[in-house]
Amino acid sequence: MSLVRNFIEDWSRYRRSINEGGFHEYEHMWGMVIDLDKCTGCNACSVACYAENNLAVVGEEKFESGQGMHWLRVERYWDEPNIGNERVRDTQEHGGSFMPMMCQQCNSATCEPVCPVAAAYHTPDGLNAQIYNRCVGSRYCANNCPYRLRYFNFYSYYEDSWPSPLDMQLNPDITVRDKGVMEKCTFCVQRIRSAKNTAKMENREVADGDFQTACQQTCPTTAIVFGDLLDHDSEVHKLWHKFQTKLGTTKQKKDNPELRGYRLYEQLNTEPSVTYLERVRDV
Amino acid sequence: MEAEAETCHPRPRRSLALSLWTAMMVVALILGNALLAKPSLADEIMTPRKQVPSAFSGWLDEDVGPFPGVVAPEGTYEGKDVEQPIEFPHDLHTATNKINCLYCHTYARRSAVAGIPPTSKCMGCHSIIATDRPRIKQLTEYWDKGQSPPWKKVHDLPDYVRFTHERHLKKFLFDNPDMTVERVDEVCALCHGDVTKMTVAKKQKPLTMGFCTRCHQANGGTFDCQKCHK
Numbered sequence: 001m002s003l004v005r006n007f008i009e010d011w012s013r014y015r016r017s018i019n020e021g022g023f024h025e026y027e028h029m030w031g032m033v034i035d036l037d038k039c040t041g042c043n044a045c046s047v048a049c050y051a052e053n054n055l056a057v058v059g060e061e062k063f064e065s066g067q068g069m070h071w072l073r074v075e076r077y078w079d080e081p082n083i084g085n086e087r088v089r090d091t092q093e094h095g096g097s098f099m100p101m102m103c104q105q106c107n108s109a110t111c112e113p114v115c116p117v118a119a120a121y122h123t124p125d126g127l128n129a130q131i132y133n134r135c136v137g138s139r140y141c142a143n144n145c146p147y148r149l150r151y152f153n154f155y156s157y158y159e160d161s162w163p164s165p166l167d168m169q170l171n172p173d174i175t176v177r178d179k180g181v182m183e184k185c186t187f188c189v190q191r192i193r194s195a196k197n198t199a200k201m202e203n204r205e206v207a208d209g210d211f212q213t214a215c216q217q218t219c220p221t222t223a224i225v226f227g228d229l230l231d232h233d234s235e236v237h238k239l240w241h242k243f244q245t246k247l248g249t250t251k252q253k254k255d256n257p258e259l260r261g262y263r264l265y266e267q268l269n270t271e272p273s274v275t276y277l278e279r280v281r282d283v
Numbered sequence: 284m285e286a287e288a289e290t291c292h293p294r295p296r297r298s299l300a301l302s303l304w305t306a307m308m309v310v311a312l313i314l315g316n317a318l319l320a321k322p323s324l325a326d327e328i329m330t331p332r333k334q335v336p337s338a339f340s341g342w343l344d345e346d347v348g349p350f351p352g353v354v355a356p357e358g359t360y361e362g363k364d365v366e367q368p369i370e371f372p373h374d375l376h377t378a379t380n381k382i383n384c385l386y387c388h389t390y391a392r393r394s395a396v397a398g399i400p401p402t403s404k405c406m407g408c409h410s411i412i413a414t415d416r417p418r419i420k421q422l423t424e425y426w427d428k429g430q431s432p433p434w435k436k437v438h439d440l441p442d443y444v445r446f447t448h449e450r451h452l453k454k455f456l457f458d459n460p461d462m463t464v465e466r467v468d469e470v471c472a473l474c475h476g477d478v479t480k481m482t483v484a485k486k487q488k489p490l491t492m493g494f495c496t497r498c499h500q501a502n503g504g505t506f507d508c509q510k511c512h513k
Contacts, residue, residue, distance in 0.1 A: 003314060007313050123509050189513075
């Protein structure tokens with residue numbers, strides 16, 4: 001009988017994973033909403049990320065050869081008709097747009113299955129974790145990431161990135177990564193951890209608004225909203241529902257142009273946890 | 284002719300054989316799925332293999348640890364002698380004078396690190412008690428200069444490991460109905476050895492990842508990599 005029961009359980013799990021995108025076994029599911037209409041491209045989030053996560057400053061030369069260590073980068077795009085039209089190119093209102101890009105914390109991530117030592121794995125929190133001391137630096141994960149959001153330590157940046165008094169600013173809650181280690185945005189896992197720790201000590205669950213990520217905290221226009229998607233009272237859950245972003249699809253089907261939510265490269269079936277809200281144009 | 288007649292004999296019906304074959308295949312699939320289904324690597328990492336519910340741990344002989352509600356992690360380690368600025372006698376304070384560990388290492392129950400007490404805490408007693416001893420005179424010198432003795436760290440974890448004292452004390456001591464705060468030294472002894480028999484503290488447990496995971500396996504701790512590795 002146990003054989004049949006196992007089979008039925010496996011089968012129902014498989015069916016559920018198809019219908020719900022496999023998100024039912026999480027304790028939490030940390031997600032994010034980024035309103036591109038509010039984003040002014042000020043790069044404050046990127047700076048905050050550098051300060052919070054001990055990111056190395058690599059210098060101009062290495063940055064040009066694509067070895068920048070920015071976990072959060074602000075990408076700039078221009079709409080097609082305006083290319084070459086110099087007069088209007090540099091304003092956001094005329095076809096320009098900014099897009100803060102951090103790790104999308106994919107729920108069926110492409111980086112995880114290729115890791116030969118299981119340093120990249122999925123946590124019960126719905127996070128795409130990277131265990132630094134387990135990483136051997138094969139760089140498969142970075143090559144397999146469609147968003148190009150994993151960064152590799154090609155040098156021992158800790159030697160000269162923080163000269164003597166500056167090393168006092170390093171965050172003790174996160175490792176200073178050595179040469180040969182892959183790293184990426186963690187949704188500020190050290191803040192999640194400490195919030196959960198406090199909640200456990202007080203014998204309660206983590207509530208919405210207990211903590212913020214560094215980028216969310218710094219954003220002057222509150223374009224970034226972070227929270228638990230499984231918590232139905234959280235702001236991020238309400239926003240996902242307001243803009244009808246659905247999990248478990250490869251394309252958001254929307255008739256109303258006011259439903260602006262979309263996820264990056266959904267057609268690749270990576271199931272990102274970050275929703276972007278499209279920029280509203282006057283014209 | 285007879286042989287020809289045999290070959291012309293009407294064959295058994297194809298459809299029946301086909302349906303029987305399919306039914307067998309379905310059964311084989313079901314059995315195969317159930318028998319061969321293995322937990323994935325992630326499942327194996329995540330789920331502790333042996334969980335001892337603390338309510339039952341006192342009932343089974345092999346699960347009885349040093350105190351009820353815990354299975355002690357195995358492993359010993361020969362630590363080096365550490366030269367401290369003042370040779371601090373732990374045994375005199377804890378065993379002879381019965382001072383609770385949490386009196387001096389007071390941060391252990393409310394933060395990640397146990398901490399070394401400030402010199403003012405030492406002087407709270409030693410401005411009156413045993414002021415004529417050479418070690419206390421040494422301490423008083425530091426105190427008069429407004430310095431703290433440069434204590435050396437004995438139990439040092441690597442940079443990539445996160446360990447919180449408060450959560451472990453909560454599980455083993457404050458949430459454990461069989462334990463009282465007076466017996467906190469037994470909880471400390473799980474990872475620090477029996478400090479009540481040491482003078483200067485020495486590393487007596489390996490504090491390796493295997494040591495941690497063995498205890499987590501036996502006592503139902505977490506197996507999520509990112510909870511302990513930062």
